Amino acid sequence: MSRVRTRLTLLYSxxxxxxxxxxxTITYLLIFHSRRTLVFRNFSGSETGSANGTPPADILDDMTRRATDFARQERAAQLHELLTYSGLALAIVSVLALALGWLMAGRILRPVRTMTTTIQRISAHNVHDRLAATGPRDELRDLSDTVDGLLQRLDTALAAHKRFVANAAHELRTPLTVEHALIEEILTDRTATLPHYRSLFERLLELRKQQAAMLESLLTLAGSERGLDRRDEVALSAITERTVAAYRATARLAGVRLEQRIDAASTTGDPALIERLVANLIDNAVAYNVDDGEVEVHTEVRDGRPVLTVANTGEIIEPEKVDALFEPFQRLDRTTGRAGHHGLGLSIVRAIATAHDATIEASPGPAGGLRIEVRFPAPSPAPSAAATFAGPG
Structure with a gap:
């Protein structure tokens, strides 16, 4: 910082x-080329003088010449004094300029020094601290706000990483224990046959598939919480229609009717994440349902905002417990639901919605089940140059 202060001081000075x-220099040149001269007039009537005692012309010429020489010498002396005193004054003021420049540079750099000290003090343990600069809106305030935004994104990423590690450790503990028990059981069984080994490997393979699905969900959750890197125009209705078609076979096997009412609706965001949001809502609605149940999927534009609604029949859910369903690994006391669900579906939905500045309203159905409405922001009036993309097909 002292080097910058020195450079600023030298620059100002x-x-x-x-x-x-x-x-x-300009002042000296203007005075040096000044046209002002002394004028002496001869008031004698003749060259030899007059009766009233006027000096002769030759004496007046000599006096004029001497006066002119004296005036030139005085002017030269005055110019020399002007140059000397001006140079001396410039030297004195230059020293003052150096001192004032040093003080002003320090004052200007003081907010930068404060921000540097604060940033050096911030670590992974107190990444929630902010610079929080005050004062008029200027370049330094913009720099402080930019750093605060960076710290906010870093804090969000670290929090998502910590939750990912904690959730993964929590959920992987049980299947790893089961795997260890299965392997230990077959190793200690001296009478194990080939069918026993085959059955063991099938169970281990199923556990591995469940673990892979859970880790993929955790990664999606962590990635959604970090926010979006870019936003593209997304055809929400096209994504929803395609996802409903993909889940028809699953719904039919589960004994659930899957109905749709698709009206044109578009938003901006990440197409892959929005498709994952729609898929998780439909998958959750089909999985936590009842025999001969129903799932209704609807897209529309309401008050200028695209809206996705997924409603299903199912067990009765108490209203005060609805918000808890959007927390990781929360299944409440619902007994229905297919195997392989880890309670991450709705938490991923909430994270994706938050990343897209969307709002979620969830309410229990009068006869059971859940109704979830996601309101996305209206598409930008000036979409990006990227072509309209409705997600991976």
Missing amino acids: GLFIVSGATLL
């Missing part, structure tokens, strides 16, 4: 010295 020297 240099500009002042150059400006002062230029001003003094």
